Amino acid sequence: MTMIFGIPVQALLGQLLVGLINGSFYAALSLGLAVIFGLLRIINFAHGALYMLGAFVGYLLLAFAGIGYWPALIVAPLIVGLFGAVLERTMLSRLYKLDHLYSLLFTFGLALFIEGTFRYFYGSSGQPYAVPPSLAGGTNLGFMFLPNYRAWVVVASFAVCIGTWFLIERTKLGSYLRAATENPTLVQAFGVNVPLLLTFTYAFGCALAGFTGILAAPIYQVSPVMGSNIIIIVFAVVVVGGMGSIFGAIATGYLLGLAEGLTKVIYPEASNIVVFVIMAVVLLVRPAGLFGKEA
Amino acid sequence: MHSSQPLLSVRGLNAWYGESHALHGVDLDIWPGETVTLLGRNGVGKTTTLRAIMGIIRKRTGSVAFDGQDVLKLALHRTAHAGIGFVPEERGIFATLTVEENLMLPPAVDRGGMSVEEIYALFPNLLERRSSPGTKLSGGEQQMLAIARILRTGVKLILLDEPTEGLAPVIVQRIGEMLLALKQRGLTVLLVEQNFRFAAKIADRFYVMDHGQVTDSFTTAQLPDRIQSLNRALGV
Numbered sequence: 169m170t171m172i173f174g175i176p177v178q179a180l181l182g183q184l185l186v187g188l189i190n191g192s193f194y195a196a197l198s199l200g201l202a203v204i205f206g207l208l209r210i211i212n213f214a215h216g217a218l219y220m221l222g223a224f225v226g227y228l229l230l231a232f233a234g235i236g237y238w239p240a241l242i243v244a245p246l247i248v249g250l251f252g253a254v255l256e257r258t259m260l261s262r263l264y265k266l267d268h269l270y271s272l273l274f275t276f277g278l279a280l281f282i283e284g285t286f287r288y289f290y291g292s293s294g295q296p297y298a299v300p301p302s303l304a305g306g307t308n309l310g311f312m313f314l315p316n317y318r319a320w321v322v323v324a325s326f327a328v329c330i331g332t333w334f335l336i337e338r339t340k341l342g343s344y345l346r347a348a349t350e351n352p353t354l355v356q357a358f359g360v361n362v363p364l365l366l367t368f369t370y371a372f373g374c375a376l377a378g379f380t381g382i383l384a385a386p387i388y389q390v391s392p393v394m395g396s397n398i399i400i401i402v403f404a405v406v407v408v409g410g411m412g413s414i415f416g417a418i419a420t421g422y423l424l425g426l427a428e429g430l431t432k433v434i435y436p437e438a439s440n441i442v443v444f445v446i447m448a449v450v451l452l453v454r455p456a457g458l459f460g461k462e463a
Numbered sequence: 464m465h466s467s468q469p470l471l472s473v474r475g476l477n478a479w480y481g482e483s484h485a486l487h488g489v490d491l492d493i494w495p496g497e498t499v500t501l502l503g504r505n506g507v508g509k510t511t512t513l514r515a516i517m518g519i520i521r522k523r524t525g526s527v528a529f530d531g532q533d534v535l536k537l538a539l540h541r542t543a544h545a546g547i548g549f550v551p552e553e554r555g556i557f558a559t560l561t562v563e564e565n566l567m568l569p570p571a572v573d574r575g576g577m578s579v580e581e582i583y584a585l586f587p588n589l590l591e592r593r594s595s596p597g598t599k600l601s602g603g604e605q606q607m608l609a610i611a612r613i614l615r616t617g618v619k620l621i622l623l624d625e626p627t628e629g630l631a632p633v634i635v636q637r638i639g640e641m642l643l644a645l646k647q648r649g650l651t652v653l654l655v656e657q658n659f660r661f662a663a664k665i666a667d668r669f670y671v672m673d674h675g676q677v678t679d680s681f682t683t684a685q686l687p688d689r690i691q692s693l694n695r696a697l698g699v
Contacts, residue, residue, distance in 0.1 A: 357519055360569075
């Protein structure tokens with residue numbers, strides 16, 4: 169068997185691939201957080217719950233309406249996004265004039281509320297969600313067997329990340345978002361409906377979380393606690409990448425996923441904490457994050 | 464010489480920054496096509512007057528009639544659509560937007576704005592540097608960009624706050640020429656300017672402010688007789 173530094177190449181590549189798949193989820197989730205934080209200056213603690221909500225909407229659509237994976241991949245993010253829009257309009261927007269701590273507490277409470285509601289009805293055990301038939305099976309890569317669905321997750325998440333980056337950096341709407349991030353009052357004085365832009369941005373961030381959730385449903389089981397399991401790591405990703413940097417959120421998501429995979433091969437005992445060790449080191453060396461602007 | 468209706472008519476305008484009462488009943492009128500300059504020492508409420516008309520300061524009483532509409536009732540993003548454009552003192556060029564994105568940012572609110580081609584013909588520097596980040600421009604170029612992007616929108620009235628502040632004399636002259644060109648196009652301008660020698664070249668009338676009120680007004684023809692008292696009043 170081929171070895172690099174005493175590590176079997178098969179195991180290394182296999183774990184790097186697992187890391188890439190986890191990284192896809194980290195990237196998409198931290199991207200949503202970065203989009204919301206960039207314009208609203210709110211740390212969306214409900215992000216994990218919205219991710220879980222996306223998975224559950226997919227599950228419920230299938231169980232009660234017979235709507236399968238592919239339509240759900242569109243419908244679930246739309247429903248979660250709409251839910252986010254209603255939240256922003258009716259509640260979150262009332263907190264903008266107060267200290268940011270209030271909106272943080274609000275989204276934290278919201279996360280507990282959403283999670284508690286689903287735990288009441290479904291307990292904390294997971295519901296299975298089948299891989300869509302068109303993506304069943306896998307491909308033998310020589311060094312490992314790659315389930316087709318996991319390959320799809322990498323592709324879909326990457327496409328969504330690139331699409332979001334393009335929307336923000338290269339379109340007219342994106343220029344409104346970037347300008348409003350710098351100086352919302354002036355952008356509104358120019359005649360742009362900034363309150364509506366804030367609603368759209370929050371809804372878009374929520375829809376990203378919902379999309380990631382339905383993407384994750386066939387891999388992890390659909391469970392009320394799936395959000396709180398992943399969100400702590402995602403917050404670490406955001407801290408390492410630097411708050412509010414779109415590119416930073418995406419790149420760091422993938423990097424930390426890969427770092428986690430790599431640690432599983434080299435020193436498996438540390439794989440659960442490596443993300444937090446990296447976070448601590450980055451905070452010591454570059455407090456603004458790898459891609460953040462130094463204050 | 465005036466048409467019967469002022470384009471902008473401000474009556475008894477009061478404004479507050481939090482608890483601090485900054486404007487104490489400002490009255491002023493601007494007729495279509497006029498360039499009117501607000502003079503006054505620092506902190507007498509010139510910038511505040513512009514910000515209160517625009518609606519950036521929300522705590523206001525009194526009346527601001529523009530084109531027959533009471534703009535005090537409008538949401539901030541509706542004021543621009545009523546036909547008022549704002550060029551802030553700090554210019555407000557966005558660092559994360561390119562020069563061209565900065566130029567295209569304010570939505571057009573009416574027909575009759577300058578086309579992008581006209582703007583680039585007037586400011587070849589902006590065309591040359593259209594892909595650079597907005598804040599990489601020099602101070603003078605940023606000021607021209609700040610004015611140019613409002614010209615695109617087709618507003619009827621431009622609120623222009625200290626366009627010459629901190630700029631070299633040759634750039635100040637360039638901005639003066641530009642404002643004259645705007646005037647020939649029939650644009651109405653409310654200008655805040657410390658430098659009344661500069662303002663004298665482009666303004667039709669002047670208002671002098673002190674302690675959050677308009678204390679004096681005169682035409683440009685009357686300016687020479689006022690220079691001495693103005694120098695005293697403005698502490699130049």
